[in-house]
Amino acid sequence: MKRQHGSVERIIASFLLILVAGCASDDVYFEPNMDFGSLRTVAVLPFTNLTGAEEAAERVRDTFMGMLLATGALYVLPPGEVARGMSKLGRFSAEGPSSEQIKQLSTILDVEGVITGVVREYGTVRSGSTSANIVSISLQLIDVSSGIVVWSASSTKGGVGILDRLIGGGGDPMDTVTVKAINELLDKLFE
């Protein structure tokens, strides 16, 4: 009987280990040779919107710019200035700029880094009779001197959790979920 208990514990422990390993995500990339302390001014390009929600990318970008500025670690150019730089370059794709375009843009804007982003999900998800807001963002920081990606991370927040299923409530408001996701991204940037 005692022996049986031991095997059950082992099975539970193995199951938990597999579960925890499955949950862990290593979605942060840092360029090992990059001196992040050298970055002082960055331009945040318009994010790519892969969602059906109109203006989702602009909302997330605006929140991200404000929160990045609020950290006091980096100076972020105002969006109007970024737009001026992009229009000066003519055919500039904010969704997938080439290294050459990044370098040209940085010369116009006088920045050390350029941040691009993709909003992958922004809206309400439904599971059974429960619904909740969800946002999923991925960002990349490009070093303008080398033109390579030096940091990349993603974050997904919100969605229908166990508590939402049990007691309902609809989850957090969209803005709160967005702030949580960006907070996680900033933690990953400054870790």
Place this chain on the structure above:
Amino acid sequence: MNCSTSCSSRTQIACGLLVLLVLPACAATAGKTTPGEGAAARVGSDGSSEIAVVAPVDKSALIAVLPIENLSGGRAPLETIRGLLVSKLRENGFQLLDDEALGEFMQRYRVRNTGGLNAAVSRAIHEETGADAYLATSLEAYRDSDPAIVSLISRLVQDGERSRIVWMDGVSLSAGGHPGFLGLGVVEDPDILLDQATRCLADSLGRSLREAGEPIPAALANSYYACNPRADVVALSSERRGRARHRPRIIFRSPAIRTDRRYSVAVIPFLNLSHRSHAGKITALHFVKHLIRSAQFTVVDPGLLREQLLKYRVVMEAGPSLANAEIISSDNSLGVDLVFSGTVFDYQDAAGIPKVEFSLKIIEGGSRQLVWSSRSHNDGEEGVVFFDVGRIYTAHQLASDMAWGTVEALTR
């Protein structure tokens, strides 16, 4: 989701009982206040300071009432509103430029934008008609049913060599704004709302000029709507506090912003990404309204700003660039220290719960630096504790509170 929609009937009964217990206590306290105890008594009890604001024009000044600017995004009885406003101003004893002379002047100068006058026209209206000031009124929202809503923003601008805003206020009335017991306070007729709204504005202007210079408790600055007493002439004071929930959620403030110096500012119409037409212009007006009450800022009239933006052909697809800000703040243009701009993401006032979301960015023209960035989002039901107490019924009031919260955060 909040208590007003989710409270069970049992909770509502409990809330009602609580109110019944609290109200008599309040009534007893209120009964102790005698008519003789006025503002001075309140000052003595809470130790707050007093404020006196001197209006630069008096009631004998000749005022030109410009046609109403329609920012409602739909059809509205603009002539009727103007007529009501004129009659209410006359009742308050104001001297108004007659319509014929104003019409001739506007035709002569081909004035189409009635939301403000440029420098040349402002000078001309003073020289040719003798008007000392003009009243520019914007109809922010108008709906005649389900429920009826009227929102107006008005400002008095001293014309002549350099236009200067001397008074500005807004009013927003909703049919269901004060439903009262069993909904007896619901106003179904939009004409009644129009009458009340125009009266509020005229009274507010009348008070600001009549009572200018008289000291009042700074604490009264907390009530600032057109229909509330004396709020219109009160500058921001240390006692003036908005609701914490209407302050920005995210703030970046550069150490370059000092609270001990006076800044001249221009507020550019916000970039409008919402579905509500004119939301960017409306939000900018709310900021102007609160900024002119602050002792820390001198605000350039939107009419003059518009002229400069047209003159330099400033196109701002994503807000002002640093070069745009530099142009606006140069001595050849407006010579301002700070350029306010922003983006409106949401301005819901069509039906249901009002919701407003915007961000503000301030660029210092001289240094070409972004010195402030904030983001605000609120809805009208956040303050509801039980039933509909604390509910905000119109986007006008919500946006005004949020602009106030932002200016408050900026000045501290």
